[in-house]
Structures are given as structure tokens and as C-alpha cells.
Amino acid sequence: MSMSQLAPGVVPGRLPADAYARNFSDVEPPLDGHEAKVAADRCYFCHDAPCVTACPTAIDIPLFIRQIATGTPEAAARTIFNQNILGGMCARVCPTEQLCEEVCVRETAEGKPVEIARLQRHATDTLMSRNVHPFERAEPTGKRVAVVGAGPAGLSAAHRLAMLGHEVTIFDARPKPGGLNEYGIASYKTPGNFAQAEVDWLLMIGGITLKTGQALGRDITLEGLRAEFDAVFLGMGLSGVNALRAEGEDREHVHPAVDFIAALRQAEDLASLPIGRDVVVIGGGMTAIDAGVQAKLLGAENVTIVYRRGQEKMSASRHEQDHATASGVRLICNAAPVKVHGNGAVREVEFAYTEDGPGGLRLLPETFRLKADQLFKAIGQTLGEVPEGIALEGGKIAVDATGRTSLPGVWAGGDCAAGGEDLTVTAVAQGRDAACDIHAELCPS
Amino acid sequence: MANLRSDFLGIKSPNPFWLASAPPTDKEYNVRRAFEAGWGGVVWKTLGSEGPPVVNVNGPRYGAIYGADRRLLGLNNIELITDRPLEVNLREIKSVKRDYPDRALVVSLMVPCDEESWKAILAHVEDTGADGVELNFGCPHGMAERGMGSAVGQVPEYIEMVTRWVKQHSRMPCIVKLTPNVTDIRKPAEAAKRGGADAVSLINTINSITGVDIDSFAPMPTIDGKGTHGGYCGPAVKPIALNMVAEIARNPETHGLPISGIGGVTTWRDAVEFMLLGAGNVQVCTAAMTYGFRVVQEMISGLSDYMDAKGFASTADLVGRAVPNVTDWQYLNLNYVTKAQIDQELCIKCGRCYAACEDTSHQAIAMSSDRTFTVKDEECVACNLCVDVCPVEDCITMRELPKGAMDPRTGRTVGDYANWLGHPNNPSVREAAE
Numbered sequence: 108m109s110m111s112q113l114a115p116g117v118v119p120g121r122l123p124a125d126a127y128a129r130n131f132s133d134v135e136p137p138l139d140g141h142e143a144k145v146a147a148d149r150c151y152f153c154h155d156a157p158c159v160t161a162c163p164t165a166i167d168i169p170l171f172i173r174q175i176a177t178g179t180p181e182a183a184a185r186t187i188f189n190q191n192i193l194g195g196m197c198a199r200v201c202p203t204e205q206l207c208e209e210v211c212v213r214e215t216a217e218g219k220p221v222e223i224a225r226l227q228r229h230a231t232d233t234l235m236s237r238n239v240h241p242f243e244r245a246e247p248t249g250k251r252v253a254v255v256g257a258g259p260a261g262l263s264a265a266h267r268l269a270m271l272g273h274e275v276t277i278f279d280a281r282p283k284p285g286g287l288n289e290y291g292i293a294s295y296k297t298p299g300n301f302a303q304a305e306v307d308w309l310l311m312i313g314g315i316t317l318k319t320g321q322a323l324g325r326d327i328t329l330e331g332l333r334a335e336f337d338a339v340f341l342g343m344g345l346s347g348v349n350a351l352r353a354e355g356e357d358r359e360h361v362h363p364a365v366d367f368i369a370a371l372r373q374a375e376d377l378a379s380l381p382i383g384r385d386v387v388v389i390g391g392g393m394t395a396i397d398a399g400v401q402a403k404l405l406g407a408e409n410v411t412i413v414y415r416r417g418q419e420k421m422s423a424s425r426h427e428q429d430h431a432t433a434s435g436v437r438l439i440c441n442a443a444p445v446k447v448h449g450n451g452a453v454r455e456v457e458f459a460y461t462e463d464g465p466g467g468l469r470l471l472p473e474t475f476r477l478k479a480d481q482l483f484k485a486i487g488q489t490l491g492e493v494p495e496g497i498a499l500e501g502g503k504i505a506v507d508a509t510g511r512t513s514l515p516g517v518w519a520g521g522d523c524a525a526g527g528e529d530l531t532v533t534a535v536a537q538g539r540d541a542a543c544d545i546h547a548e549l550c551p552s
Numbered sequence: 553m554a555n556l557r558s559d560f561l562g563i564k565s566p567n568p569f570w571l572a573s574a575p576p577t578d579k580e581y582n583v584r585r586a587f588e589a590g591w592g593g594v595v596w597k598t599l600g601s602e603g604p605p606v607v608n609v610n611g612p613r614y615g616a617i618y619g620a621d622r623r624l625l626g627l628n629n630i631e632l633i634t635d636r637p638l639e640v641n642l643r644e645i646k647s648v649k650r651d652y653p654d655r656a657l658v659v660s661l662m663v664p665c666d667e668e669s670w671k672a673i674l675a676h677v678e679d680t681g682a683d684g685v686e687l688n689f690g691c692p693h694g695m696a697e698r699g700m701g702s703a704v705g706q707v708p709e710y711i712e713m714v715t716r717w718v719k720q721h722s723r724m725p726c727i728v729k730l731t732p733n734v735t736d737i738r739k740p741a742e743a744a745k746r747g748g749a750d751a752v753s754l755i756n757t758i759n760s761i762t763g764v765d766i767d768s769f770a771p772m773p774t775i776d777g778k779g780t781h782g783g784y785c786g787p788a789v790k791p792i793a794l795n796m797v798a799e800i801a802r803n804p805e806t807h808g809l810p811i812s813g814i815g816g817v818t819t820w821r822d823a824v825e826f827m828l829l830g831a832g833n834v835q836v837c838t839a840a841m842t843y844g845f846r847v848v849q850e851m852i853s854g855l856s857d858y859m860d861a862k863g864f865a866s867t868a869d870l871v872g873r874a875v876p877n878v879t880d881w882q883y884l885n886l887n888y889v890t891k892a893q894i895d896q897e898l899c900i901k902c903g904r905c906y907a908a909c910e911d912t913s914h915q916a917i918a919m920s921s922d923r924t925f926t927v928k929d930e931e932c933v934a935c936n937l938c939v940d941v942c943p944v945e946d947c948i949t950m951r952e953l954p955k956g957a958m959d960p961r962t963g964r965t966v967g968d969y970a971n972w973l974g975h976p977n978n979p980s981v982r983e984a985a986e
Contacts, residue, residue, distance in 0.1 A: 144622075148620040149620075153904065155903055157923065212900040215901065216900040216944060
């Protein structure tokens with residue numbers, strides 16, 4: 108017997124049983140063969156194409172689209188994977204409206220870019236569905252490399268290293284590999300257990316040993332890895348969560364949004380997940396959107412995302428914002444939380460209006476309250492365990508252009524490293540480039 | 553609305569859009585639908601002699617070439633002339649003509665190359681009340697192997713002979729349909745004229761193989777593992793047809809001979825182009841086969857708007873207007889100097905002009921770090937390739953250098969008209985003796 112959307116408090120099963128599958132199905136279904144051909148026909152095969160420049164992994168987009176148009180989606184997939192081994196996930200989660208598709212000349216010409224992401228998914232899905240791996244390993248080098256973190260950066264680095272002939276061991280703190288692909292991305296963007304399928308497919312390259320449940324600083328140490336391996340790549344992401352610094356933050360039903368998303372991703376039965384009737388999410392990034400939309404899809408009556416600055420400053424793309432509002436989520440900008448009210452559990456959140464001026468963000472005296480029986484914080488994450496002796500920059504691991512840290516033999520990439528945006532595709536690029544640099548270091552030609 | 557009425561050899565039709573002899577005009581049912589849709593006339597699909605009709609293959613009869621989004625650009629067929637009994641066709645022609653007296657109804661014919669066969673069929677056609685006949689000397693497949701169709705059309709003497717028989721045994725206007733599968737289209741047209749033809753129509757289809765099945769290693773269309781060359785038509789053949797029409801229109805031997813233009817007419821604009829090059833009317837097939845008979849409505853409205861805009865009172869006013877401007881290369885003005893010019897407001901920065909020019913032409917386009925593309929006048933030979941590959945209409949245009957201006961590429965001043973005939977590099981140019 109399902110609970111009503113109007114049921115008070117934080118309860119499971121707000122929706123009829125069949126609603127969950129519907130709500131959490133593919134947000135953008137794959138293009139079929141005909142649709143892909145029509146979409147591919149629109150590509151102009153630009154010279155020195157802006158889309159390639161905009162892609163952090165520099166996929167040769169005009170080439171792969173031409174390969175789709177000529178009926179060879181698997182060749183297209185090899186073009187993609189050559190630059191970005193997680194091209195399948197990136198096709199699903201990349202904010203392409205801020206990257207390749209934003210600069211597509213057909214966006215300039217007609218306000219409607221070539222559907223690069225969906226074409227990329229068509230190509231990568233086609234090849235991956237055959238369950239074959241398109242790359243072979245080089246002759247063994249005899250070198251061993253440790254990779255910390257089985258997220259996008261670590262997987263990308265590990266794959267490239269294995270391809271180049273090295274023996275790789277990946278350590279990850281969580282029970283499953285994938286990092287944010289597995290634990291941190293909205294479910295409807297990557298349904299069908301795609302994150303795990305992608306890891307399994309990636310590991311088909313061979314030469315990679317995966318050790319889960321191994322956290323740096325708890326089960327393994329950087330010192331130990333440096334002693335045991337020829338090189339170390341750190342790609343463990345950000346495990347800490349920023350605090351609201353508002354009174355009452357410790358009340359019941361106040362959680363980091365990343366924990367909510369992770370729980371949702373790992374839930375066997377979505378109907379068993381408790382969700383509030385009135386849900387408030389604080390933040391302006393992709394995590395805030397993913398949490399807000401999924402709260403709504405679980406049956407919350409009212410979901411409000413509150414961001415302290417103006418809408419144009421939200422780091423979530425306009426496309427994501429529109430997706431949220433189209434899903435029935437309300438966006439409030441220029442408001443910052445000042446107090447979490449409630450008796451034990453949260454009941455209301457009080458916000459002050461803000462003014463974003465040259466002197467920084469200023470709280471105005473006027474406040475308002477939103478009903479909330481669940482509050483998710485999505486205001487950024489921080490580096491967790493910092494290995495001793497490693498230099499930081501802006502709270503993250505300092506690296507040079509090829510991912511070298513201040514410690515000899517240690518590289519880093521992805522969200523835990525300074526520089527670049529915290530995007531899957533950026534992490535993949537950094538992991539790949541660090542792997543190439545490690546290879547150059549270990550096997551000077 | 554302009555008056556679109558057409559008079560071709562005395563054959564009147566409400567507009568100059570006729571359906572060509574082809575599958576769309578094989579039966580009463582289709583032709584009635586065509587007339588209801590607004591077509592000005594039809595050339596009934598080719599009739600053969602009395603007796604058992606020809607047979608067609610029972611596998612695919614057509615092959616196709618596509619552009620983007622599967623837009624049909626070229627169609628090829630291996631269908632033969634009508635495979636229905638002669639008497640059925642004749643009865644239907646008579647019935648349709650009776651019900652649509654204002655429409656043109658011309659009958660296409662192809663019989664063996666002897667006078668008796670032609671005499672016999674002409675008598676039958678005259679009985680139907682049809683407006684004229686079109687001699688099918690064009691079909692390049694099947695019938696040609698039996699000494700008909702393009703087997704006749706490729707031998708000017710045969711064309712002249714058969715045309716003469718037709719004119720001798722019939723009072724009906726006679727249109728000779730020409731095959732493009734010849735080296736010089738002027739010769740068969742001249743022969744038709746000598747034989748007394750009232751008009752020529754062209755082009756018939758072009759010998760072609762549309763493709764090869766790369767798995768079964770067979771040409772397409774494929775019939776039980778084999779294929780044969782078929783007749784190519786549709787938008788892809790239009791440039792070839794336009795040239796052949798123009799060649800006949802400007803040939804002193806055939807100048808003034810009425811022409812029915814055929815070959816890839818898909819829109820009103822195509823029709824106007826054929827007519828400007830000398831066609832008195834046009835015949836359409838592939839466009840109808842691709843989109844259905846309703847396309848004629850766009851042709852009618854488009855031609856009408858064009859004529860209104862240009863102030864043409866009748867279709868005869870535009871026929872042949874472009875013919876005087878078709879000339880030989882040697883007469884082109886070598887002192888006409890243009891330079892490509894890129895409209896930065898319209899440019900979408902795809903860089904195709906740059907790739908084309910840099911890789912395959914004259915390195916005359918510069919690309920800045922912010923993807924601004926500009927023409928280097930000192931390198932530009934005005935080949936037009938950038939214009940042709942640019943996806944945005946009118947973004948790149950050719951700007952004419954005024955007389956007296958200096959061409960930065962050659963360092964020469966733009967002068968008056970001068971062609972190859974007087975050019976110093978022309979070995980035929982002799983300096984006058986002192």
C-alpha cells in the first residue's frame with residue numbers, strides 16, 4: 108500500500124509501485140539507427156572543429172560523426188574511446204551544452220547544435236553492446252603502477268597504463284568501482300547499471316587488478332604504495348562535505364546531498380527510500396539539481412533548490428536548471444540559509460535574502476522560511492585524507508600540466524587535483540594524460 | 553496571378569508542366585489522378601506494337617542515390633515500355649482525353665524499326681484523339697538490345713528515317729525524344745529536324761549503375777544476384793540535361809526547334825531554368841515519383857510568382873532568354889576579375905572554406921586564432937570553391953573588381969573585355985607582319 112504524496116514526514120513509498128520505473132528510466136533515450144543517421148547528417152565536418160577544442164578529452168567529433176553517417180558506428184566508437192575510454196558515460200553525463208554542443212557551428216547558425224552527446228552514445232553503445240574491447244595491450248614493460256580511486260580519473264589512468272603495457276592495481280575505498288559514476292550521478296542519467304557494465308568492459312583490456320574497500324590512510328598509505336610500486340596515481344576524488352555553517356545544521360533529516368544520491372543509486376527498491384513531503388536542497392551545482400530532481404521523482408510534494416547567488420552564477424548548466432524546473436522543482440536564487448528550525452528533526456529552514464555586490468555576498472536583514480522535513484546540502488565537497496608531505500593548492504592536490512604532484516613518482520588527477528572543472532570528462536582527460544606522463548617517465552624512449 | 557497557359561506545337565495546356573512518359577503515366581487511373589492534381593499534360597507511357605506485350609522483371613526495377621537525410625537525388629530504372637496490352641492503353645487514352653479536353657495528352661511510341669510497324673501504330677493513336685506523339689528513341693536498357701529505343705537514338709540516320717515515316721503517316725505533331733547517351737547531342741537533334749520533327753524532348757535517362765552491393769558483389773538494383781545498367785534520372789542529372797538543351801537551342805542548325813525540357817525538374821525553379829535555356833515546356837517524372845502528384849502545385853505557384861515578379865505576361869516570354877548568354881569558353885572575358893568576400897556577420901566559423909582552399913586550392917583564406925576567416929586577395933583566383941562548400945547561403949560572395957582597379961594577385965589593372973582569342977599566350981594569335 109503506497110503512501111500519499113501528502114503524507115507528512117520522511118516516509119518511503121510515496122508513489123504507486125509502477126511509478127518508480129517510469130520516473131527513473133532513461134532521461135534521454137538512445138538514438139536508434141535511423142535517428143542517428145539523421146542527426147549525423149547535420150554535421151558540417153568543420154575544419155579544426157570548435158567542438159573538438161571544447162572537449163576536455165579532445166575527441167575527434169567530426170570524424171566519429173562521419174563514421175556514424177557512413178554506417179560504421181563501431182569505427183566511430185573506436186575514435187571516441189581512443190581519446191576517452193569512458194566515452195559511454197561522458198555521452199550520458201557531460202554538460203555538452205556548455206562544451207562541444209555550445210560551440211557547434213550549427214548552434215551559431217540555427218540555435219540547434221548537432222546532437223553530439225546522443226551520437227556519441229549511439230556509437231559507444233553499439234560497440235559496447237557487442238561486449239568486445241577495442242584495444243590491445245602493448246608488450247609488458249615490467250613496471251607496476253598503483254592507482255588510488257576507481258572513479259573516472261583512476262579508471263582512465265589505469266586503462267591507458269595497462270594499454271601501454273604496465274601492470275596496474277586500483278585501490279578504491281568503496282565496495283564497488285566507478286566512483287561518482289556509480290555513487291554520485293542521478294540515476295536517470297545512467298540507468299541499467301551502466302556504470303558497472305562500463306567498468307567491466309573497461310577492465311577487459313587486462314593487466315588491471317581491482318581492490319575495493321581499500322581507503323587511503325585507513326587500509327593503505329601513500330608511503331607504502333610508493334615503496335611497492337614504480338609510480339602512483341591519486342584519483343580518489345573528494346570525500347569531505349562542506350558545512351552549511353547555519354544554526355541547527357545537526358538536526359535530524361539534514362544530510363549531504365551526495366549521501367542521498369549514493370543511497371538512491373545503491374537502493375535495490377526505490378519505493379523503500381524514505382523521502383520528505385517538503386524537501387529543500389541548498390546549492391547551485393549539478394549535485395543540487397540531481398538531488399532535487401530525484402527527490403521530486405521519489406514523490407516529494409514540494410522540492411525547492413535554494414542558491415545563495417544569482418541564477419546566472421549557478422554552476423549547473425541552464426539545460427540542467429531547465430530539467431529541474433520542468434520536473435516540478437522550484438528554484439530560488441539570492442537566498443542563503445541562516446537557521447535550521449525544528450524540534451529534533453528539521454521542520455523549516457530560514458533563509459536571508461542576499462545581495463551579490465563588488466564587496467562580495469551580503470546577507471540582507473529580511474528573511475523567509477521554507478517548510479522542510481528533509482534538507483540536503485549540496486554546497487561543495489572537500490579533499491578527505493590528505494597524504495602527508497604532498498603540496499596543496501586551494502585545498503586540492505597541486506599538480507603540473509601532466510599531473511605530477513610535489514612528490515616524485517606520484518601523479519594526481521580528477522576532482523582531488525587542483526585545476527580544471529570537476530567534471531567526469533575532465534577527470535578522464537587528466538587520468539589519461541598522467542598515464543602518458545607516467546609511461547614516459549618509466550619507459551624513456 | 554500570371555497566365556501559365558502553354559502552347560507547345562499547337563498543343564494547349566493550362567500550364568507547361570507535363571508528366572513525362574514513365575510509370576506515372578502508364579494507366580488511366582494514374583493519369584486521371586495527375587490531371588486532378590493539376591498537371592498540364594502527360595506523355596502516356598510508351599506503347600509498343602500489337603501482340604503480346606513486353607514483360608518486366610519481377611525483382612526491383614529502381615535503384616537510388618541519396619543525399620543527406622535520404623533525400624533522393626538520383627533514380628535509375630530498368631523498367632521497359634508499357635507491359636499492358638495495346639488495346640487497353642488505347643481505350644484508356646481515348647477515355648481520358650475525352651474527359652480532360654483542356655489537358656495535353658501526347659502518346660509515346662516505340663515499335664520495331666520498319667515503316668509498317670510505325671504506320672500501324674500511328675493509325676491506332678490518331679483514333680484516340682490524342683494531341684500528338686513522342687518517339688521514344690531514348691530508353692537505354694532492355695529495348696535497346698532489341699534494336700529500339702536508344703539503339704535508334706544513337707544513329708542519326710535512323711532518327712531521320714523514322715521521323716520521316718511518322719510525319720508521312722500522321723498529321724499529329726511529332727516530338728522526338730533524345731537519348732543523352734551520345735557524344736554530341738546536336739547530331740541527333742539535327743537528324744530529327746531533317747526528318748521533319750516538330751520538336752525534340754530531352755533528356756531521356758542516362759546509362760548507369762546506381763551502386764554495388766558490397767556484400768553480394770552485385771550491381772544495384774540486383775535481380776537474383778545480377779544487375780544491368782539502367783536509366784538514370786532525377787535531380788542529379790539536371791546539369792547534364794540543361795547543357796544538352798542549351799546546346800540544341802544555340803546550335804544554328806537547330807535554333808528555334810521547339811524543345812520539351814526533361815531531366816531532374818523538381819521545383820518551379822528548375823522548370824524556369826530549362827525554359828530560359830530554350831525549353832518551351834518541361835516534363836517531370838522523378839519529382840512526382842518521389843513526392844506524389846501534388847508537387848505540381850508548388851511548381852504552378854512558383855512559376856506564377858516568378859512571372860509576376862519579372863513582368864512576364866506569358867510563358868513564351870521567358871523561353872530562351874538565357875540562350876544568348878551561353879557561349880564558348882574562348883569568348884569569356886579574361887578581364888573580369890572577382891575576389892571572394894566573407895560576410896563575418898553570416899559566418900558560422902565552420903572553416904570549410906579554409907580547408908578547401910588550403911588543402912585543395914590556392915591558400916587564399918587566412919584563419920585567425922579566434923576562427924575569423926578572411927580572404928587573401930593577393931592569392932584568390934576567384935575559383936568559387938569556398939562559395940560552393942560554404943553551408944551558409946550568401947555568406948561568401950564574389951566581389952567584382954571595378955575597371956581600373958589593381959588585382960593584387962597579378963599586379964595588373966583590370967581592363968576592358970578581352971578573351972582568349974586575342975590573348976598573347978594563345979598560340980593561334982599571330983602578330984601582324986611589319
